[in-house]
Each structure stands twice: as structure tokens, then as C-alpha cells.
Amino acid sequence: MGTARACHDRPVDDEAFADLVAPHRRELLLHCYRMLGSLTDAEDALQETLLAAWRGIDGFEGRSSLRTWLYRIATNRCLNARRRIPPAPVPPFTPPEPSRRGDVPWLQPFPDALLDGVPDAAPGPEARYQMREAVGLAFVTGLQRMPPRQAATLILRDVLGYSADEVASMLGVTATAVKGLLQRARTAVADPAPPAPPAGSPAEVALTDRFSRAFCVRDLPALLDLLTDDAWLAMPPASHEYHGHEAIAAFLRASTTWRPGPPLRLTATRVNTQPAYVCELDGAPAGLIVLTLRDNRIGALTRFL
Known part of the structure; x- marks a missing residue:
């Protein structure tokens, strides 16, 4: 990709850039997965995020952390992404009439092996969800049924713990708008499910x-x-x-x-x-x-x- 320049005119070549973003790759992939519900689409969004970050490293002035800057890019890439809807499979038998029709056909699982290296601590004290419940299929499915900006706001505020002002800056809206988006998103996931037994118990x-x-x-x-x-x-x-x-x-x-x-x-x-x-x-x-x-x-x- 050639050579880019970081803030304060410090040169960043391909290898240096890769080292710079490496600690954040796994958590950014998880963020894109929460936003999109599809691991395939999340991997594409991550690659677009890293390419945009490499191209834009000149403009990174350090007014926020590198991590926050990357989350901003990733969130906006996901908001603009088009989900790929897989074709409906044809079963080799005649299924009975379903109870209902699902509306998230792009949903894919997220292997736990990919959670290695993802910090369990949120970047701020305002997070409401622990890692386990914020990766569960029910939670990810619920996010897919929200308008994308609502889902992004819920993830950034309640999963990652960013402040209202930080989220407003990431999404390019006002803090008042963030408050409204968050209220509607919390209402959509207001009924918590009974707890599951601890993993490995x-x-x-x-x-x-x-x-x-x-x-x-x-x-x-x-x-x-x-x-x-x-x-x-x-x-x-x-x-x-x-x-x-x-x-x-x-x-x-x-x-x-x-x-x-x-x-x-x-x-x-x-x-x-x-x-x-x-x-x-x-x-x-x-x-x-x-x-x-x-x-x-x-x-x-x-x-x-």
C-alpha cells in the first residue's frame, strides 16, 4: 500500500500500520459482526475499515484515541454496508407449515475462537452488557431488527461504554439525537431472557x-x-x-x-x-x-x- 503519514508527520509504512492496528483487529471484527449479524459481511467491513484507516492516517490528529477513531470508521462502514441475503435453501423433504417466518436470513454464528484477544472491559464506565450477553445470538438477532443507527447507538453506548458525546461525534449527530436513539433501542431489548448456566459449569x-x-x-x-x-x-x-x-x-x-x-x-x-x-x-x-x-x-x- 506504499507509505502513509501518521499525525505529527511521523511516517507509517505498511508494516508499521499493521502493527499499529493489530491489537484492535479482533474487537473491530466483533463490532462489525454485531452491527451486521453476518461474519462474512463483518470480515468485508473490517477490511474496508482498515483500508480507510490506512488512507486516512494523515488526518488522524490524536484528538481521540486510535481505538475510538477506528471504531468511528468501522461503525460508519457498517451503516453504509449492504447485507448479502443468501438464497433460501430447498429442503430435501416437505417441511410442515412454520409457526412464523424469520426476518434475519443473513444471520451467521461467531466462533468463540475469534473472541481470543478481544478485551472484556469496555472503554468507558457506562457499559451495561458483559461480553457473554453482548455476543449471544438472541442479542445479535435483536440488533438486526433495529434501524441501523439505533443498533449502532446501543452497541457504542451500552456494550462499549462510550459517552453520549463520543457517540454523537462518531455518528455525526447531536447528543440529544443519541439520547433518543438509545431510548428506542433499549426499549426494543427491554425484556431480558432468563440466565443461562455459566459456561463449562x-x-x-x-x-x-x-x-x-x-x-x-x-x-x-x-x-x-x-x-x-x-x-x-x-x-x-x-x-x-x-x-x-x-x-x-x-x-x-x-x-x-x-x-x-x-x-x-x-x-x-x-x-x-x-x-x-x-x-x-x-x-x-x-x-x-x-x-x-x-x-x-x-x-x-x-x-x-
Whole structure:
């Protein structure tokens, strides 16, 4: 990319610039993912952010921290991004009528391995969310249903802890506008879900082990016994969602992966700070199943196809 100049006429070449932004790459990727809900789109937005930062390093005068400057660029890149809507898959069976149609088909999981190196501490004291709840699928999905500026304001204020004045500067609006955007965004996520067992706790391990055994041998009664009464099943990018035991059971009975045959194989992993399983059928990949735990039950099954 040649040679750029930092503030105070200090030259920054490609290698120096890479070293300068390296500590922030992972957290900027996570920020873009929260904004866009798609890891694919977030990776593209991150590359655009770093390219814009490299091109604009001349104009960085140090009136804010480098980190804040990068967040400003990343936020605005995401606000201007166009999400790529994946085509709806055609199932190899006839699914029952869904309970409802999902409206976030671009949703993708975020591997926990990519959280390594992301600081768990917010840049300001006003953050309301801890890392785990601010990466959860339910929270990220909720952000996708907000107008983009509302989502950006909620992330910058309540997840990252920036002040109202800092957010106003990042978004190019007034502090009064930020207050209004934040109030509407908080209202949209006002109903917190029951807490999940701590990651890796005996309660989580016992629950996920029971799920794995029931799913692998297609024991439908045992699986349904693990679900909350209002549990639901979603399958991005398919729009079909099934809510409640009866609807979930009807879908699983119709699914080719649930019909009699060789046992399914599940390999444990973690995404969005939640327990998940890579699913294989006859040695072929058959999706990723993410469990959303509520108390000592499973509140949602999200199967990424």
C-alpha cells in the first residue's frame, strides 16, 4: 500500500500500520459482526475499515484515541454496508407449515475462537452488557431488527461504554439525537431472557450432554423434555421457524436427518459464547446446531445450514 503519514508527520509504512492496528483487529471484527449479524459481511467491513484507516492516517490528529477513531470508521462502514441475503435453501423433504417466518436470513454464528484477544472491559464506565450477553445470538438477532443507527447507538453506548458525546461525534449527530436513539433501542431489548448456566459449569455440561445423546439417537421425547415450554427452532438462512414442542416435533419428524438410519454424529464446539455442535450424517456435514440455554433448559435451537 506504499507509505502513509501518521499525525505529527511521523511516517507509517505498511508494516508499521499493521502493527499499529493489530491489537484492535479482533474487537473491530466483533463490532462489525454485531452491527451486521453476518461474519462474512463483518470480515468485508473490517477490511474496508482498515483500508480507510490506512488512507486516512494523515488526518488522524490524536484528538481521540486510535481505538475510538477506528471504531468511528468501522461503525460508519457498517451503516453504509449492504447485507448479502443468501438464497433460501430447498429442503430435501416437505417441511410442515412454520409457526412464523424469520426476518434475519443473513444471520451467521461467531466462533468463540475469534473472541481470543478481544478485551472484556469496555472503554468507558457506562457499559451495561458483559461480553457473554453482548455476543449471544438472541442479542445479535435483536440488533438486526433495529434501524441501523439505533443498533449502532446501543452497541457504542451500552456494550462499549462510550459517552453520549463520543457517540454523537462518531455518528455525526447531536447528543440529544443519541439520547433518543438509545431510548428506542433499549426499549426494543427491554425484556431480558432468563440466565443461562455459566459456561463449562456442571449444569451446562449435564444439559448439553443430555441433548447430544437424545439428538444422536433421535430420541424425540427425551429431546422435548429438555426444552422450555416456549422453545423455538430456527434454521438460517431458511425463513422457517417452529415455536413450541408440537411444532418442533412436527418438523423433526419430517426432517430427513431425523428419520431412522445411522446415528448422527455431533462434535462439540462453541459459538457466540454458547454451546454448539457440528452435525454430521453419514460422514457428510449437516449443519451447525447452537443451543440457547435458559436456566436448566434449552430455550432455542438454531441450526445453521
